[in-house]
Amino acid sequence: MIRVWLPPLLVALCGTAVAAAMAAKGDPRGAGVFLPVFVLLAVVTSPLVFPRSISESEARRRSALDGRPVVFWRPGCTYCLRLRLRLGRLGRRAYWVDIWRDAAGAAAVRAVNGGDETVPTVMLAGHAYVNPDPGWVRERLSSSA
Known part of the structure; x- marks a missing residue:
C-alpha cells in the first residue's frame, strides 16, 4: 500500500x-x-485518477461476460496516466487492474511481455496489447456499449 x-x-x-x-x-x-x-x-x-482497481480474475470474468477491455496499470506510470486521461469518462467502462496490488495481474502482464511488467497492457478477447493507442482503446470501449 x-x-x-x-x-x-x-x-x-x-x-x-x-x-x-x-x-x-x-x-x-x-x-x-x-x-x-x-x-x-x-x-x-x-x-x-484511476477507477477503483479489481483483481485480475474478477476483471477477466467480467470482461468475458461483456467484452470490455481489461487495463493493467501501476501508479506512477506516465503511459498509464496518458491512457487514463485520454480516455476521459469513457475510461471508467474498462476494468482496471493495479499490478502493484494484484500479484496475479502482475504475473499476467509478465506472461505476455516476456517477463517484463510493461504497462499499460490491455487485454481484450484473449489478446494482449502493450501501450496501445488511446484512440484504439476508446473505440473498443465505445463498441462494447
Whole structure:
C-alpha cells in the first residue's frame, strides 16, 4: 500500500519544502504559485485518477461476460496516466487492474511481455496489447456499449 502512495507523497513533500524555502526567502507569491502545481502533480500521479482497481480474475470474468477491455496499470506510470486521461469518462467502462496490488495481474502482464511488467497492457478477447493507442482503446470501449 505504501508503495502505491510513495511517489505522489514524495512529490507533495518536495513541493512543500521548496515552497517553504521560497516563502522563507521572502517570495510568498512564488511559493503560493509553486505549491499548488506540486499538489496537482501529486494528485495526478496518485491512484486517485484511476477507477477503483479489481483483481485480475474478477476483471477477466467480467470482461468475458461483456467484452470490455481489461487495463493493467501501476501508479506512477506516465503511459498509464496518458491512457487514463485520454480516455476521459469513457475510461471508467474498462476494468482496471493495479499490478502493484494484484500479484496475479502482475504475473499476467509478465506472461505476455516476456517477463517484463510493461504497462499499460490491455487485454481484450484473449489478446494482449502493450501501450496501445488511446484512440484504439476508446473505440473498443465505445463498441462494447
